[in-house]
Structures are given as structure tokens and as C-alpha cells.
Amino acid sequence: MKKLAVVLFFISFSIGFSQENSTVLSLEEYIGYVKAFHPIVKQAKLITSESEAKLLKSRGAFDPKIEVDYNRKTFKSTEYYDKLNATFKIPTWYGIELKGKYENNEGTYLNPEYNTPTDGLYSAGVSISLAKGLLANDRMATLKQAKIYTKQAQAKQNQVINEILYDAITSYFNWLKNYQSQIxxxxxxxxxxTRFNNVKTNYLAGDKxxxxxxxxSINLKNRLLDFEKAKIGYIKSxxxxxNYLWLENNLPVELTDSITPDIETINKIDLVLNSSILNVSDVSIENHPKLKELQFKRDILTIDKRLKTNNLLPRVDLEYNFLTTDYNDINLLNTANYKSGLIISFPLFLRKERADLKLTKLKLQDIDFDISATKVSLKNKIDATLQEIESYKIQNQLLLNLVTDYKQLVKSEERKFDLGEGSLFLVNYREAKLIESQLKKIDxxxxxxxxxxxLLRVINSLN
Incomplete structure (x- = not known):
């Protein structure tokens, strides 16, 4: 039903050109169609989809792996070696990796250390990083950062949609303004x-x-010129x-002459935009997407700092595997048959590691300054916009009174002119002032x- 209603609504656009009665496109309806069908709004939603794909990619670092290494060499009917090495690995959250392995090697010139029983050799064990890489490693950091990137992408998406809606709403207001000017x-x-025809009739009668x-005649030509300028402004708007009106399947919609903006927008705007905010204290910026995006960026840098700090530790990797020739009998796994190894390495000066850590700390300081500045900037923008709104409300009321007064003045001047007591110059002058005040009111x-x-754009409440 919803899709049918949308289609019927825009069909009325296409047939409305031939109808005398115009169709009003309200701000609320307009915003609804922009949110539902505008391509950039849809494009913004891909931001989170992309971050979710990256998160899935980072989870792949913890996927179990099967590795098979097979090498064989035969020369002049002599089998030099036939080596099969199959490994199953399960990475875990910390620097620990579980392993299962099968080896079966033979050959005339096989290195003795690769010798295995006839049915092969099975092993089960674990490798662990005891220092560097235990509590923080690249695999762990990447996954944590990817999770934060998903939240950061949501905040960025909200900002992008907020901006496109602001541009769309501004275009609607400009369309409304030009429509009112044209009227x-x-x-x-x-x-x-009418005045020109009356004056001409009176002149022919000898009264003017x-x-x-x-x-x-000059006044009529000026009015026609002003009307043409207003008309082209309305057409352009x-x-x-x-540009902001689309149907499903990315089909653009072109408005016909019968579609007009809602001239009662001023009485509905607070309800439509939910913009009845009285002062800056009523606005909470702590959950503002821009601040949240910066905070997520800081969280990512914090993880990076933890990783860089961990890199200052020496590398101490221990591996231990139980060996057996029969994988069906777990009792054969004992400490008498094993294979172990230990790797220790440590840079003497740690210049690269210390530099990486220092750079990360500088980035954290930079983002802290950015967060503080953004908070102050948002508060000041909100306060300035609220004061601006109050000023425009006062100006609008004053201009409303001026328009009323000028209308009365023009009527009085026209009455005097019709009675032969005034001049056409004064009528035109008063009328010009009335037009000027009406245009000021529209502006x-x-x-x-x-x-x-x-204001809603600043606090990111349009979407």
C-alpha cells in the first residue's frame, strides 16, 4: 500500500499540469520522499555496510586454517624424498595458537631429522607468545578497531544524511520564497x-x-519586468x-507547474522539523555524531597505543607438541614424546618501537584537542543560531506590521487619487514601498x- 501511495502521488504530478487546481507539496511530504528515495541518502547507508564487511574481514584472522606441504623428488629411479606435512591451526584471542599436525616422510636421501614411523607421526600442541603479542597483538587490535570502525561509520552516516537533508530542506525554502515573490x-x-487602463480611460474622458x-505605463512595464525576474527565479528553484525528488529504482521526478510549495509552512515548521528548542541548555551535544566519531577515533588510537606499548617487550615464543603414532589412542600422548621450541629476540635500542609509540601518543593529544575544540564550537554555533532565530522572529513580526500599515497607506493613497486629490506618483511610491516590505518579509x-x-543541522537532528 505504501509503494502504491507513492506511485499515485507522483502520477498526480505528471497529470497535474493540465489541471486548474494546483497540488501542494508540503515540507513534511517532501522530506519523507527525500529520506526514502534520494540516491545520496541510499549511498550514505552503504557506509555502514562497508564497515561491516571490513569487520567480517578482520574476523577472518581468527579463522581455523589447514595447511598442507607436500614435496617429492625422484631422480634416475631413486626416490630422494617424499615429504607430507599437514597442519590444522586454531588461532585464539590472545597470543595462543592450538595446532594439530600429521607428518609422513620417507626417502633415500631424507634428512634424518625428518624421519617418521611407517604410518606417520601425529602431534598436538600449542604455541604461545609469553611477552610481546600475548595481551596485545596485530590480530587482536585489528578486530577491536574494526568493531569501533562500525560504530564510527554509523556516526559518519548520520552526518552525511543530515547534510543532504539540510541541503534539500534549504532548497524547499528557496522554492517557497521564490513562489511567494512570484505571487x-x-x-x-x-x-x-488595472490602474493603467483606468488612467487611460480617465485621460480620454478629460479627467486626467x-x-x-x-x-x-512605465509603472506597468516595471512591474512586468519584476514579474519576469521573479518567474525565472521560481523556475530555477x-x-x-x-534534484531531491526521486522514485524507486533511482527514477528522477520533475515537478510540473501545478505543484506548488505550502505557503502555510511558517505555521507548521516547528512541528515538521521538531525545532521548538528554546535555549542552548535544552540541547545535549554529548551524543553528537561528530563528537562520537572523534571519540571512536580516539578509542582506535588507544588500542593502537596499547599495541605499540606491547611492542616494547621482547619476543618470547614457546611451542610445545605431544607426539604419537596413533591418533585414536589419546593415552599415548605423554611428556616422554614431545617436540618443543623457544624463540627469543629483542632489539637493542627499540628506536622504531619507541618512535611508533611516541607518534601514537601525539595523535592522541591531537584528537583530545580536536574533541575539546569541537565541543566549544558546537555550543557556540547552537547559541548563535538560537539568538539568530529569536532575532528573525522579531524582524518577521515587525515586517508583518509594516506590510499591514503599507497596505492601508496604499489604499488611502489610491482613494485620494481616485477622488482627484492625490497624485499617481505617490500611489506608485507607496506601492513600491509595500512591495519592498513584502519582499523583506519573505526574505x-x-x-x-x-x-x-x-540549528537541527548543527545538533544533527534532521535525520
């Missing part, structure tokens, strides 16, 4: 045309001077908003809308 100039074109017809509404959406 204003369209209305005043009608007024100017010829200069009034010229002034009325309509094409811009079409102020646009900036108020933008400030509200920008």
Missing part, C-alpha cells in the same frame, strides 16, 4: 494593468493629464528542488526557516 509581483502586475498615462521568513533547519 506578489503577479498581483501587482494586475494592479498596475497625459503625463499620468505615461507614468502608469523548481528545477533545483527536483526574513526564508532566513528564519534556514536558521531553524540550520
Amino acid at each position: 506578489i509581483f503577479s498581483d501587482f502586475v494586475v494592479n498596475a494593468e 493629464p497625459a503625463i499620468d498615462t505615461l507614468e502608469a 523548481t528545477l533545483e528542488i527536483s 526574513t521568513e526564508f532566513m528564519l526557516f534556514n536558521s531553524k533547519s540550520n
Whole structure:
């Protein structure tokens, strides 16, 4: 049903061009379609999918492994050697690896140390890092970091979607602004045309001077020019908003002339955007995706620091294997038959290891500074935007009163002119001031809308 509703909605777009009644595309509906179908929003969701794939890749370091090493040499009918070495390994979380092994070697010139019983030799044992690599190693660090990368990718995804929604919403507000401007100039074109015809009729009747017809004609031409400018602005903003409207299967939608923005947006914006925030104390930035992303980055560096610290330790690898010729009888595994080994290595100066650790510590300091600066920046942006919103609210109310006053002034001036007591110049002047105040009101509404959406953009609450 939901998909059918979407299709029917956009079918109404295509047939609406031939209808007299326009279809209103509200901000709420518009945001819903952007979230559901915009390709960049879908693309942003691939960020987490990519991080999950990398996590799966890092888990592969702990996959059990089977290794088979087979070598054979025969020359002039003499079998020099025939060596089979099969190993099954199980890596574990710490620097411990479990091993099962089978060897079967023979040949005339086989190295004596490779000699095995006729049925081969089985072994089961363990290799362990006693110092470097025990509590922290590359395999362990990579998996831990991959898990954090997944969370970091989610935070990054939220930011990307938040940005695209902000751009889309800003385009809607610009579309609304240009639509309202076009309506204003369209209305005043009608007024100017009516006034020109009235003045012309009065001139022919001998009630008005010829200069009034010229002034009325100039005023009409100016209004037509302003209307054309507003019209092209509206067309461009309509094409811009079409960039954000898509159907399923990545099909773009082009708006027709019958689709218009909602002029009642100012009464609904707080409900649609959930932007009824009063002051900065009402906003919590601790869970802001940008801060979380930086904190995840710090966590990754902390793991890296732990690994670099562990690398300062010497390498002490111990391996011990029980040997038997019959894998079915576990009782044959005893300390009398074994194979063991010990590897010890330690760089004398540790210059590489100490340098790596120092670089990681510097990166941690850098990210700490970045986190502190980001917190202050976010708080200041929120505070500035809240004050901006309050200022635009006051400006909008003042301009609303100005528009009302100018409308009354224009009506009075027109009445005086019709009675022969005023001048056409004053009527046009008052009307120009009315248009100017109406346009200022529209611009102020646009900036108020933008400030509200920008506030949600800053606190990352648009998605």
C-alpha cells in the first residue's frame, strides 16, 4: 500500500499540469520522499555496510586454517624424498595458537631429522607468545578497531544524511520564497494593468493629464519586468528542488507547474522539523555524531597505543607438541614424546618501537584537542543560531506590521487619487514601498526557516 501511495502521488504530478487546481507539496511530504528515495541518502547507508564487511574481514584472522606441504623428488629411479606435512591451526584471542599436525616422510636421501614411523607421526600442541603479542597483538587490535570502525561509520552516516537533508530542506525554502515573490509581483502586475487602463480611460474622458498615462505605463512595464525576474527565479528553484525528488529504482521526478510549495509552512515548521528548542541548555551535544566519531577515533588510537606499548617487550615464543603414532589412542600422548621450541629476540635500542609509540601518543593529544575544540564550537554555533532565530522572529513580526500599515497607506493613497486629490506618483511610491516590505518579509521568513533547519543541522537532528 505504501509503494502504491507513492506511485499515485507522483502520477498526480505528471497529470497535474493540465489541471486548474494546483497540488501542494508540503515540507513534511517532501522530506519523507527525500529520506526514502534520494540516491545520496541510499549511498550514505552503504557506509555502514562497508564497515561491516571490513569487520567480517578482520574476523577472518581468527579463522581455523589447514595447511598442507607436500614435496617429492625422484631422480634416475631413486626416490630422494617424499615429504607430507599437514597442519590444522586454531588461532585464539590472545597470543595462543592450538595446532594439530600429521607428518609422513620417507626417502633415500631424507634428512634424518625428518624421519617418521611407517604410518606417520601425529602431534598436538600449542604455541604461545609469553611477552610481546600475548595481551596485545596485530590480530587482536585489528578486530577491536574494526568493531569501533562500525560504530564510527554509523556516526559518519548520520552526518552525511543530515547534510543532504539540510541541503534539500534549504532548497524547499528557496522554492517557497521564490513562489511567494512570484505571487506578489503577479498581483501587482494586475494592479498596475488595472490602474493603467483606468488612467487611460480617465485621460480620454478629460479627467486626467497625459503625463499620468505615461507614468502608469512605465509603472506597468516595471512591474512586468519584476514579474519576469521573479518567474525565472521560481523556475530555477523548481528545477533545483527536483534534484531531491526521486522514485524507486533511482527514477528522477520533475515537478510540473501545478505543484506548488505550502505557503502555510511558517505555521507548521516547528512541528515538521521538531525545532521548538528554546535555549542552548535544552540541547545535549554529548551524543553528537561528530563528537562520537572523534571519540571512536580516539578509542582506535588507544588500542593502537596499547599495541605499540606491547611492542616494547621482547619476543618470547614457546611451542610445545605431544607426539604419537596413533591418533585414536589419546593415552599415548605423554611428556616422554614431545617436540618443543623457544624463540627469543629483542632489539637493542627499540628506536622504531619507541618512535611508533611516541607518534601514537601525539595523535592522541591531537584528537583530545580536536574533541575539546569541537565541543566549544558546537555550543557556540547552537547559541548563535538560537539568538539568530529569536532575532528573525522579531524582524518577521515587525515586517508583518509594516506590510499591514503599507497596505492601508496604499489604499488611502489610491482613494485620494481616485477622488482627484492625490497624485499617481505617490500611489506608485507607496506601492513600491509595500512591495519592498513584502519582499523583506519573505526574505526574513526564508532566513528564519534556514536558521531553524540550520540549528537541527548543527545538533544533527534532521535525520
